[in-house]
Amino acid sequence: MSETTDGQKTTLTMMTGAPVPAPAEPLYATGAPAPVGQPGTEMVTVTIDGKSMQVPKGTNLLEACNHAGADVPFFCYHPGLSSPAVCRQCLVDVKGQPKPVPSCYTPVADKMEVITASPRVLDIRRQMLEFTLLNHPIDCPICDKAGECTLQKQYFDWDAKYARNDGIKVHKAKHVDIGKHIVLDQERCILCTRCIRVCAEVAQQPELTMAQRGDHEVLTTAPGKRLDNPYSLNTVDVCPVGALTSKDFRFTMRAWELQATPSVCPGCATGCNVEVHTSREQIYRLVPRENPYVNQYWMCDEGRFTYKRIYDDRLGQPMSGGELVEWDRALEDAARLLRAAVDQGAGKVGVVFSAQSTNEDLYALSRLAFDSLGVTRAYVAGLDQGWSDNILVSADKNPNTAGAIAIGGGRLKSLMDLANDVKSGAITTLLVVGERGVLGDGGTSALPISKLQALIVLGWRKGPLVNAAHVALPLADWAEIDGTFTNRQGTVQRIRAAVPPAGDALPGWEIVTLLAHRLGMPLEFGGRPSTSPPSARAVFLEAREKMAFMKNADWGRTSLPIQLRFANSRG
Numbered sequence: 001m002s003e004t005t006d007g008q009k010t011t012l013t014m015m016t017g018a019p020v021p022a023p024a025e026p027l028y029a030t031g032a033p034a035p036v037g038q039p040g041t042e043m044v045t046v047t048i049d050g051k052s053m054q055v056p057k058g059t060n061l062l063e064a065c066n067h068a069g070a071d072v073p074f075f076c077y078h079p080g081l082s083s084p085a086v087c088r089q090c091l092v093d094v095k096g097q098p099k100p101v102p103s104c105y106t107p108v109a110d111k112m113e114v115i116t117a118s119p120r121v122l123d124i125r126r127q128m129l130e131f132t133l134l135n136h137p138i139d140c141p142i143c144d145k146a147g148e149c150t151l152q153k154q155y156f157d158w159d160a161k162y163a164r165n166d167g168i169k170v171h172k173a174k175h176v177d178i179g180k181h182i183v184l185d186q187e188r189c190i191l192c193t194r195c196i197r198v199c200a201e202v203a204q205q206p207e208l209t210m211a212q213r214g215d216h217e218v219l220t221t222a223p224g225k226r227l228d229n230p231y232s233l234n235t236v237d238v239c240p241v242g243a244l245t246s247k248d249f250r251f252t253m254r255a256w257e258l259q260a261t262p263s264v265c266p267g268c269a270t271g272c273n274v275e276v277h278t279s280r281e282q283i284y285r286l287v288p289r290e291n292p293y294v295n296q297y298w299m300c301d302e303g304r305f306t307y308k309r310i311y312d313d314r315l316g317q318p319m320s321g322g323e324l325v326e327w328d329r330a331l332e333d334a335a336r337l338l339r340a341a342v343d344q345g346a347g348k349v350g351v352v353f354s355a356q357s358t359n360e361d362l363y364a365l366s367r368l369a370f371d372s373l374g375v376t377r378a379y380v381a382g383l384d385q386g387w388s389d390n391i392l393v394s395a396d397k398n399p400n401t402a403g404a405i406a407i408g409g410g411r412l413k414s415l416m417d418l419a420n421d422v423k424s425g426a427i428t429t430l431l432v433v434g435e436r437g438v439l440g441d442g443g444t445s446a447l448p449i450s451k452l453q454a455l456i457v458l459g460w461r462k463g464p465l466v467n468a469a470h471v472a473l474p475l476a477d478w479a480e481i482d483g484t485f486t487n488r489q490g491t492v493q494r495i496r497a498a499v500p501p502a503g504d505a506l507p508g509w510e511i512v513t514l515l516a517h518r519l520g521m522p523l524e525f526g527g528r529p530s531t532s533p534p535s536a537r538a539v540f541l542e543a544r545e546k547m548a549f550m551k552n553a554d555w556g557r558t559s560l561p562i563q564l565r566f567a568n569s570r571g
């Protein structure tokens, strides 16, 4: 296959023709401190617990302490947000200062000498912890945050004493419906203000505030507001306790039962890095995974619910002639239909590439279509454009438009061209790999399916196109496969299988390889003969060699899911 594309330089244009922005800079920037040790910045010398080190000027002292190996606890500090220094957990002694200072609010200065665990500091931290716990309910056995709660962790790490308060605690509202996705328990709130800052600084919609004073102070919604911004569920992630819970996740699974698999959100072209949290082969939630160049610490609410697609009316078994059949029969039927069309002339076969597929699926398909079958008519499909903002969300609702366009190159035409080519009889047989959006988001389009002699669909879900197919082959979906997506910046990012495929579904590259074998045109990846399908990694490695846009891509290490039981606190 000829190398015709450069993903970094390709102007991304979705099916509807609107340009997709491809920013070179990190997509999102907060006032977070520069990472400790970043080259090119002015350095200062600081001594932390007797250890002298150089850090960039202006580094947050809390970051510097923890980088030096000191374990300085904190509640209100978050590296992606401003620092109000309200919880006083992070106090440290600085030589020359009469009182301990909040390290989260203090930039390092040259020749600063810091002691992170002096008797005075430890005593004050314990007192602050006791104060924070004074009116905190003993909800742990029924709290969603139990097992990943920062308050639990700090208590066991730094105090672990019985409460001295045997009086009646101040009671507050336990179940406040503050937004579309979130329930607030005011008693559990430790008034750290992280959630308020997420709304104001990340979502840029100040919807939360504090009300009342003293031990009656509560988190609440601002007058006339609900917590309904498109990034609202990030408040649940940053809440150090179980005060904010997600309606979708609460009471479904204990945190310590979950396993985390690193992956990428398929909701739009931004490609936010996520963890897929699973238990017993079922997905329970997606949470953001830090990537300073893509999504920092955040993801949008819409992206969090993309996992539900995995369970949405899936095609789990091959079909031929409208009947459920075994793989063997379905592949044979598909190969027969393709062979018949090729015998009429390869130009009669059209192939649809999906912007929802991985680079590996698309690359394998390009080998079959262009190199083996000699197809000259190829098209790109995907979900229609939608809303966007200047925070994270892209108008392009496909995770791999950049990959599809780079791999298909100038050969890919639009869905409008596809409809015209079917109408005119230019193509009589259509092979679709990934049905999403081929008929438009509402399942209607100008595509005259009845004019096709043969329709072969590799599909994720049942629907009009799959139902109309002469042969339908079940595709494993995004959270069920290993592979890569290319985001709108041109960054190739790894996705990992978190759950097994639905039914008998297989990855796209594997179905394409099996089909090629049936056609008597076996594909080789990396020069290895493939009597049986290769691995996704083998396809990736060859694609990386041949495709300029993938040349710096990294498959990464094999990564077993992390059990959250061993992953410390979250938030």
Ligand code: SF4
Pocket: 188, 189, 190, 191, 192, 193, 194, 195, 196, 219, 235, 238, 239, 240, 241, 243, 244
């Ligand atoms: S609800 Fe959670 S994040 Fe918000 S102020 Fe309370 S403890 Fe902090």
Ligand code: SF4
Pocket: 265, 266, 267, 268, 269, 270, 271, 272, 295, 299, 300, 301, 302, 303, 304, 392, 393, 394
């Ligand atoms: S911005 Fe896009 S990629 Fe990021 S979480 Fe939302 S839908 Fe997913």
Ligand code: FES
Pocket: 073, 074, 075, 076, 077, 084, 085, 086, 087, 088, 089, 090, 091, 102, 103, 104, 105
């Ligand atoms: S983390 Fe520093 S005062 Fe809260």
